[in-house]
Amino acid sequence: MVTMRDVADRAGVSIATVSFLLNDTKPVTAATRARVEQAMAELGYRRNAVARALASRRTHIIAMAYPALEHRFGMSTAEFFTSAAEAARKEAYHLVLWPVGNDGVELRELLGQGLVDGVVLMEVQLDDPRVDVLRETGTPFALIGRTTELEGLSHVDIDFDTTVRDAVGHLYDLGHRELVLVSGDLADPRFHAYGPWVRTEDAYRRIAAEYGLPIVVMPCSDTTQAGQEAADRLIQEHPKTTAILVLNEYAALGVISGLTRLGRDVPGELSVLPLLMVPETAALSNPELTIMRTPGPELGQLGTDALIRQLEGADPLPPQLVPAKLYPGATVAAPRAPRSKGGGGRRGERKARS
Amino acid sequence: MVTMRDVADRAGVSIATVSFLLNDTKPVTAATRARVEQAMAELGYRRNAVARALASRRTHIIAMAYPALEHRFGMSTAEFFTSAAEAARKEAYHLVLWPVGNDGVELRELLGQGLVDGVVLMEVQLDDPRVDVLRETGTPFALIGRTTELEGLSHVDIDFDTTVRDAVGHLYDLGHRELVLVSGDLADPRFHAYGPWVRTEDAYRRIAAEYGLPIVVMPCSDTTQAGQEAADRLIQEHPKTTAILVLNEYAALGVISGLTRLGRDVPGELSVLPLLMVPETAALSNPELTIMRTPGPELGQLGTDALIRQLEGADPLPPQLVPAKLYPGATVAAPRAPRSKGGGGRRGERKARS
Structure with missing residues (x-):
């Protein structure tokens, strides 16, 4: 690391002069200033003299x-x-x-x-x-x-693994067998290595496979509009879906408003369960969202x-x-007509909402 | 302002000693420390020696x-x-x-x-x-x-005056004569002197009076739940209302979801116009809110x-x-049955939405 002494040596001035200039504590002639600034530029000295002087102090x-x-x-x-x-x-x-x-x-x-x-x-x-x-x-x-x-x-x-496992398990126990994950958009360069999106999608693919579920993942930006478009696409491309997991909060609000605008009954026809949301956001939706509550x-x-x-x-x-953790709302229920006869037949719970 | 010299004099030590202690640059005995700290406490000296040393430097x-x-x-x-x-x-x-x-x-x-x-x-x-x-x-x-x-x-x-004037004017021109302002809750001690709430409510009272409108103001906290409760109360206490202005964003989302939960047709029966909201929030609502867009x-x-x-x-x-400024959405329209015959008769615009 380049020090104040290095700068002083290079500029042919005293350390004190460098310090005066950096800290503006005494006037320095224009010629000296120019020499010191050139030395700093040549050496790649960062103007952190003050920082180091302060390094020993605690700011709290x-x-x-x-x-x-x-x-x-x-x-x-x-x-x-x-x-x-x-x-x-x-x-x-x-x-x-x-x-x-x-x-x-x-x-x-x-x-x-x-x-x-x-x-x-x-x-x-x-x-x-x-x-x-x-x-x-x-x-x-x-x-x-x-x-x-x-x-x-x-x-x-x-803990993305446990979060996804609990969410999928909850839907599975209610009888859902046709799930879709509306995920983040990992093709977006700002997010391609963003831990929460990568880990959630990985966990979902692994856990859905363990449950023997078909694996459908739709990438989606985290905006209300992208969520609405995802809802449109989902209805067209995956009409048998009975439950939707949504990774991002604004996308989830878009999915639910998109579905209701399309006249779909939530949760009668489709359950919606955001994986990371806060109750305040969940309450913005109509019906109020059942969520996995972000442990913020x-x-x-x-x-x-x-x-x-x-x-x-x-x-x-x-x-x-x-x-x-699962936080109750009004968008998750048993599917109206369970797709699978095996294991999903807890029909007594059909009306149960979570 | 109490200086380091004052502290040194009071404690009977040198200024350097006070400086050593404050900046942790040299060890100071426990007895001296106690004396200096007592002097600082008695004089109300704030530990801002470093701050003053830094006062001349620019941090950007x-x-x-x-x-x-x-x-x-x-x-x-x-x-x-x-x-x-x-x-x-x-x-x-x-x-x-x-x-x-x-x-x-x-x-x-x-x-x-x-x-x-x-x-x-x-x-x-x-x-x-x-x-x-x-x-x-x-x-x-x-x-x-x-x-x-x-x-x-x-x-x-x-500019709260212009905002309120434009909002009231827009509703008036559409034929609305029974307005309610769902305002902030100025009884909440955290907000009793909060400029935006005070100024908006003042402007509304003044401008509604200029228009010759009945002045109804309902205080409401800025939460979705409070907005829903306000919607309930409003339907019961002011059944002739045809348009609602809402000051706060979460309250507005509550008002609209409250009204739709009560089975009211928005904007058919009631128009809803938030006074300070961003389009992203407006899009969360179903129907999407017509808003006055906060100039954030x-x-x-x-x-x-x-x-x-x-x-x-x-x-x-x-x-x-x-x-x-008015930002279009789907929650403002002409009233279904204008309450006033005089002046509000732009019936050709009845279907117009903004």
Whole structure:
């Protein structure tokens, strides 16, 4: 790493002069300024003198890094954020939100200023350049999410396997045999390595196969409109479907409004079960959605606690996976006419809604 | 303002010792520490030595202060935030989000660390303690919103008067004479001085009176459930109503789902027009809501630009008010049977939807 001394040597000035210039604490002549700035440019010196001077001080501020300009900041995100902010407050830390991109460039710029004691990383990619930035800069951090390589990384995440298994099992027990997963759109370059989408789709394919179910997965962007279009397509291409699992929250709202606009009776003709949603969003739908409830409050707190334990030198929080749990609504019921006679015949439960 | 020298004098130690202790740069005996800390407590000295040392440096970071633990972080908020972050990025600034409370206490703590060049204030109250904190600390700032006393304050805001006037005018022109405003709940202590609610309700009372309309205002919290309850109450208490204006976004979704659950035809029997909503939220409803579209993208950018101009010493941005504009949907139409014979007789437009 290039130091202030390197810059001073190259420019032929004292370290103090470099410091005066960087910190604007004493006037420096234009000629000297030019020389120092040239030396900095040639050496690739980053203007982080202040950061290093500050490195020993604790700010008691932690940042949540969330790519708000690439990923939608929806109601689930808000839950992670506010629960993390509350958890930080309880431990006498401030949590702030950094809407920095997923490529790590802006994250590196902000870290260079020495503003925070550590970072909670959201929307983790399987191979995440931000993790490299955090390691290189020696910043303490915790993941809400998982990279592929997890060794030594403090992390908490949704338990996608259990979530999908519980959702499929619930529908299967009600008698459903023709399921469709409306998944994320992994062809979208912003999301091709986005952990939650990859892991959910993998889990679904595996678990549906275990249940002996036909595997139908429809990619879908996370917008209401894309969800409505998926509903259209689904009705045309997979008319025997009796239950739909939807990965994303806005897509799910689109699927349900699309189905009702098409005159389909939910849950009479089709059950709809979002895999990751918050009750507030579920209540926006008519009928109110039955959901797998995103464990945002738990994970926002656990991720923040994991980081603060590092900062305080406490015993590390072991990695934790928390499943989404079934949360009752009015869009899941037994199929009107079960497709399979074997195993699905709990007809006494036909009217049961969850 | 209490200085480090004051603390040193009171504790009977050198300024250097106070500095060592505050910056953790040299060990200090427990006895000395206790003496200095007592002096700081007695004098009300805030641990902002570092902040003052940093005061001269520019970070090129600005903060948006949003009370995320008190006010819901909904889809409109996300629009303000992301457009502000984009505007900052264009000017080579980073925008970060500070979820600090409305009382200014946490804001003061964060400002004391000298982390940002300035602050954009959201969710402004008519008499806002955060403005005092920003002034006292000499922090450049801009408001997205308005206090009652605005002299010398850089601000942009929604033009509530024009928004309400356009909304009422539109409904009036379609033939509506029995309107209800489902407003915010100003009895809620978190919101009693919240500018948008106070200004919208004031504007509505004034403008409805100008139009000679009966003035019915129903307070309502901003939740889907409260909106549904308001719909119930409205049908019972004001059965002649033909059009409903709704101030808040979640309440509006509740009103529309409440009405359809009650079997009311929207817009056949009742028109519904939210006053501040984003199209993404409007699309969640079935039928899709006709709305006055919150100018979040414009105001997020203008508020950020107003601050950055101050920081850059450019000509100040004059205060700007931007109205919400009518955005078409499927929940506003002419009333089925106009209540008033006089003036509302544009019957040729009865089928027109907006």
